[in-house]
Amino acid sequence: MNREAERGFTLVEMMLAIVIFSLLSLTAMMIFKGVLRNSEITQRKSTQMVQLQRVLTLIERDFTHALTRTPAGLAGQPGIPEFMARGAEEGDGGYRVTMIRNYWHNPGARLPRSTLERVEYRFQKGRLDRLSSPALNSPPSAARSVALLSDVLRFQLRFYYQGEWLAAWHASTWLPQAVEITVETGSFGVVRRIVPLSPEEKS
Structure with a gap:
């Protein structure tokens, strides 16, 4: 009988x-975690991109529906321009743009407000x-604020x-012919859109 053949x-x-099996298992786990x-990351980037596109579309729609109105002042005082934009050099380090837009959705006119x-x-x-x-005559404190982007x-x-x-832009009786929107984020860099407006549209 061959004793060498019977040796376990x-x-x-x-x-x-065991060491080789452990290394293979560890490698497989690391690959799986990397893929996951x-x-x-891809899912998060995709979600952020969709959100950015939604925000740009919202801004574009607001500008497209913007109106020019003659500002109504009180007690002989001039009114505040209804379409106005100012940058950091004019205020508190931020950027603000204010407008009156038309076609505010009011299904069946059930809500007690206008479409402006x-x-x-x-x-x-x-x-x-x-x-x-x-409402157009509501005080600033009544405005509802929604955070759109944080990055x-x-x-x-x-x-x-x-x-x-x-x-x-400070003109109150006419609109610009187009608006260029620039948004720079840490995830996607600089994104630009140019929105044509209708300067002749008035309320």
């Missing part, structure tokens, strides 16, 4: 097999908010009128 695994061989992490909406976009400290007033490095608007791009 030695302790060293078994330990070596990449999938989560006062909207303000406010960018400050890396966050972009949209404020909406329940914003820069939010900037430029206004095209008669061959020039302007950094601010």
